[in-house]
Amino acid sequence: MYLSNPKPLLVMLLAAGLGTGSAAHAAVRLPALVGNHMVVQRDVPVPVWGWAAPGEQVAVTFRGRSYQATPNAAGRWQVALPATPAGGPYTITIKGQNTLTVDDVLVGDVWLASGQSNMELPLRDKNAPAPGAYPLILNAEQEVAMADFPQIRQFTVQKVVAYQPQTENEGYNWQVCSPATAGSFSAVAYFFARDLYQRYHVPIGIISSPWGGTPAEAWVSAEALQQLPDFQAPLAALAQRPARPATLEKDAQNTPTVLYNGMIAPLQPYALKGVIWYQGESNTGRGAQYRTLFPALIRDWRARWGSELPFLFVQLANFTKTLPLPGPSDWAEVREAQAQALALPRTGMAVAIDLGDPDDIHPANKQDVGHRLALVARQVAYGDKKVVAAGPTFQRLRVDGKQVRLTFTNTGSGLLLKSGTTTLSGFAVAGADGQFHWATATLAGPKEVVLTCAAVPSPVAVRYSWANNPLGNLYNREGLPAVPFRTDAPAGAASKP
Template identity: 70%
Template sequence: MKLPLLALATLLLHNSLPVHATIRLPALVGDHMVLQRDTKVPIWGWAAPGEKVTLTFQGKTYAAVPASTGKWQVTLPATPAGGPYTMTLRGQNTLTIQDILVGDVWLASGQSNMELPLRDPNAPKPNSYPVVVHAEQEVAAANFPQIRQFTVKKQVSNQPRLESEGYNWKLCSPSTAGQFAAVPYFFARDLHQHYKVPIGIISSPWGGTPAEAWVSGEALKVLPDFQAKVVEVEKQTTPENNDPNTPTGLFNGMIAPLIPYAVKGIIWYQGESNANRAEQYRTLFPTLIKDWRGRWGYDVPFLFVQLANFKETEPEPAESDWAELREAQALALTLPRTGMAVAIDIGDGKDIHPANKQDVGHRLALVARKVAYNDKQVVAAGPTFQSMRVTGNKVQLRFTDAGSGLQVKGSNGVLKGFAVAGADKKFHWATAKLEGQQVVVSSEAVPTPVAVRYAWASNPEATLYNREGLPAAPFRTDQWEGVTHGKK
């Protein structure tokens, strides 16, 4: 079928590399950028096909010849942390990039809890966005010129885009910090203060979006639930799309153009928009992780925030789609070089956007130190269920990641949030006690227990921690059919 001339022209404009007689660079490559240390770093751009392009960095000059498409690429050798440096590119024109730092670069993506700004009075925000705790004091103290953020412009596309617009690299200062995404800022601050190296954040989230919007069409088509939807998207004759919920649309518009910019790792905070399809997320989320890693060409550390507590508390044990989504997130930890920050104790039952972003960023930074920086001494997670043993009407629970020991927090020293069930699958609140490095639970209503759940609710009461102050991850020992079973 022939495309209308206007549609064809639009398609070529957005998805072909136009030929230019002068060197042109992607938005990511510019003044104040942070380059990834200790690894090879690709720098790319466009020029006239066959035009000789040279790039000079740290006293060495590298040459490239654009392909027929006009694209060229140079790979810089591994460089230790440092700067500021200058980069000069020459062809028919000359470009100079100044104030370049070499440190660690992190891509931050997901939905609104990764997007929420520290404090930006000039930016329109949804009425549901709260003010981050102590925002005024945080902004006033944010004098970290070696922390820098590049914000990707929101863009949905039916086909992978070759370029993405952005809002330039901004240095962190009291005059700019309010515009920084809060979770990435606190994450970057922790790492910067600990490792004393520059930290660059590439911020590419979009509030309210589902995970399937962030997966490439090629990877998404492997999943039966999304095959037909992706095919329909790919049939579109123009790349423009205004719906951020479109499967693969945000990968095409906001992730594909960032590749292959070298990164230390990825932080991800998303899942609220997929909670009603939590069982599906068990497959979808690992697909996203493996897809992005395949695009970058290496096992990028992938760290994520488990959904915070939200909604009304339940008086009795009940099923929960949010609990099932948290379980789906935790199952992704079977993939190598992944890590999870638990947030069930720092949410807000009445606001899906909790104001406490400091603890989220800090916990992600602990996970980064463990997973991405290979710090074997850091305690990065709270108690994690390991095994259970039934003795009469009691169940003994063992945990890993107990740190220097288990402890009870809140509820006047009483362990709460545990429920037990017998073969009838009816859960009852349990009495729970610490016995050394174990938790022992029982209920008079369940003489023969077969299953235990902890913090299995949309807004659970978190009481079990390690002595390092990190909460136990929610868990269940059963595999009974949940409320999101079969939902697409």
Template identity: 45%
Template sequence: MRKLTYMFKHKDKHQLCLGFFAKTLLFISCCLLPQLMFGVVKLPKLVSDNMVLQRNVNLPIWGTAAVGENVTVTFNGQAHSMLTPASGKWEITLSPLTAGGPYTMVIAGSNTITLSNILVGDVYLASGQSNMELEFDYGSASSFYADEIAASANANIRQFKVSKSVLPATDDVAATPYGWQAAAPANMRHFSMVAYFFARDLYSKYGVPIGIINSTYGGTIIESWISHEGLINFPNLYNQSPPSIADTNPSILHNSMISPLLKCKIKGVLWYQGESNVANAFEYRSLFPALISDFRAKFNAPNLPFLYVQLANYSGVTNPQQTSQIAELREAQALAQTISNTAMVVSHETGLSGVDIHPIWKLPVALRLSAAAQNRIYGETNVAYISPSYLSSVVSGNKMIVTFKNVGTGLNQVGATLNQFTIAGADKVYKTAIATITGTNTVEVSAATVASPMYVRYAWADNPRNANLYNSSNLPAESFRSDQPSESVSFTAVPFNTGNLVVTRYGDGNVLPATDTTVPIFLDEYSNAGVKRNVDRPMPNIAGNYGAGIANLISGRHSVGVEALLSLSENKKYLAFAANNLTAGVPVNAVGSKTIAVLSADGALNTNTTANWGVARTATVNNDLSRVYYISQTQGLSYVPYQSTGANVVLAAGENGYRSAAIYNGQLYVSTGVSPATQIYAEVTRQVSTLGTGMPTANTQILM
């Protein structure tokens, strides 16, 4: 009892002492937080013993250390130092290195790390889902490739396998049990079959060490591999907030399995994915180019070579097959060949069993990828890698003559009968056809049950296992259909050229639209010499109706010729304009919400911001997109948060008085015409004014 009494009597004194101690400790902890977080020099898992570094490029080496700690990297005759900045993260760049090794690297700070057995050569990122992931211990692969596994020992071919993860974005990959491994019989069970055979073929030809970064995850969709920023053209994905963590969430695998690799310099990308996207095959036409663009942007390599595999044959055999989502996915992949520095290899005859979604015959796939790399990356233009593909078809009586391109010295067939051609009349009911090679690049196709043919297909099926048309380089012909789907291809971002002029065009540019109707909006880009580029760059609307020029312009009694006027952000990264979310040609209302479109310099379009006050005419944005301002016909100047459909705030009211808005040195400016005073609005006179202080978001502001 005395002790309790004593403690209560001296409560204030004890609290004072304890409080002082706690505050002192907190102060010391805060001061030492970066040191406590990073402490000694540490390296990411990718920078380790046995690693392969990319030759002939400026090469970053990175890690963490205590703030202010001097870190020195010594490697192959180079020594570079830096003081660790306040972030606790350091990065030192080595000058370009030629192929060779093994070498030793020393990273020294308060501690010293020595990395050994390092090679310099070519590094490839292998990514996608299970068919890229499949290792030599999958199913019967170990027996099928027993001889290759036994002869696999090669210290100059190495793989770093990224562990599967759905963790939030970090600076390092999740724990990996293997690190960098050299090819060897005992290690083949961890190696991607496609990536290994690709590396083996390149090494046998060039003698340059090959490193593979294997970042794969079976059963995953392409949306999960694209960064959040890369999904800006897909509002339904960009705005998702999934309730739980799953490998199907948009961007989740980019964050956990690609983002930690972005400092690494790579020679190119190997991609094999799509099986999990057959249900949205048509959207893949836009998603796949978005992925390629996103990888190039994130790796800061605008022309990064991107080599990919078209889906193999799998599932049950149906002949003729009238519809096929798998064939549509292959078609979407084939369309991406128009993107610069990409290459596709066909694999629809590599499924030996025919029904397995995971064919083990990966060697021909890898050799075709290697041929593509030799041509596109290593400059061996005499190496053929492009498969024959459909060029045109014409009707000749009861037959169709199909012309192919990329045939080399001529088309060939394997076997006595040319398979997998089907033909249809106006009813589009396809029948199995008799096909005959009739020339260097032509095939004659007919069916006794189709008297008046109109359409032809080849290998258009889930499982065209007996497809047997090849070119002179023994490359299989692409599947195709001459009847194209009715939907139009969705908008794909196309970068603008620095210094070019961008002009809004209404419809064909000859006349204004009829009163109160809409016409497509186009942005025409001109060089300083007046040469037009991207003649038809349509702007899609919110609803995703992506036909030519759909994102539309209201015109007529209220807004003739004043909508879709462009505004450039102060940092010159964003164009903004206001437009209607309506289909071309439909009647429009004189009042109502408008879309504020924001277009970035790389061509990515965001249409998720809605102007709710009045009839928006023009819009502008600030450098980080935290402010969107628009001028409307009936409400003056308003603010709306980026990607918001509500929360519009009228900053300065005045009917018809406001003309344009712009931001300069962080200050919002407006230009105004003459607007007489009314019962609601004050008089507005002609002037250029500041509006409030800085970039205001609350009403009501004063013109100064």
């Protein structure tokens, strides 16, 4: 795990009980997320909350109107600002025994960006290339120099391990995107936001809440994990721990629920447009478990926000050396589990099977990752029915003697081979014995591929790009790669989440 900024680790030692929302101080105060330069979600009611003395009258003023709130017994108060179209800058004033002013507030679209290191990796790590720093992305210096987008802002959530859900996360304040600040932005989230801003010309807010090297179960609430048998024993052990231990064990951030508690729960109920997620590397080797774990995470976050939020995710990129023969793959199994999550409504997947690096789990090309996520957002979150947002996707198989004919959806303007290649590759077929052999593949029209293999005269199953680092080169004419797949998934593996 790369750790370019050691400061968050200090928080880990103190934060198991951070932020209970106590109103011990009578002065009105706000969560760090509600602050100068923030972006709030357009076209929906906007929750604004904070703490004050119980029973104190709090008035929130926005666009010339005042909204009243009375703190509850715990001192928490909340108002809902009315749905507002994109625009700004505005000022929000909060008045109780003291007065707070939140300046330079924009109204636009707010996206929560989470996952592990490939979401955390910054546009330009200030410590690179020192040991322990994140590697540089493609053209990092030029990208930072051109990052002059004052209507794109990012709030970075502080790394916090917590054994119980927290109400506050101190965070690192909202940053306005400029060449002076953009280097610390999540690279994937920045390129995603830049694409959306350049298309829709509305402010884009990023709430960046990833932690490198962490598994999905750390990001799911205890209530949701309790429904999954694999996690009931760890949760029972977790319940015996003190809420505020003096120290945390090594790699405590990988414990089930702790990052949901410390880094997701405190963000609620901030209004969102949707979620972008890049994670899965730390769950390789547990692909079967991920088939239920990942959909549980999506459902959990949606339930917490009380909305069927668009949930967009990156399928794992290619990694490690390419093998000469077809065979099993832990990474392919997680990719399959990710693809199966598309059965949930308002989800979308950016395929990155061609963007990886065999020698680095952190591929440098984050521009195309962000762009492909933005394509998916246009379709899923913005209702663009014309955009081609995915590459060729397996639809059905038909055996015709010694041939296998495959039909694909999401073919856009038609199928083609990756630029610079002349032979369609990445397809393997098996007979009843289950032994896979490379197949000869040819395009057969705009939506079909035909396979033959002399070693398999009676084919029954097909795999495509089924490897940690496959060599598949099937694309659509819009430049998006085909989704890896297998037709021989074991019983239960192909079921919908």
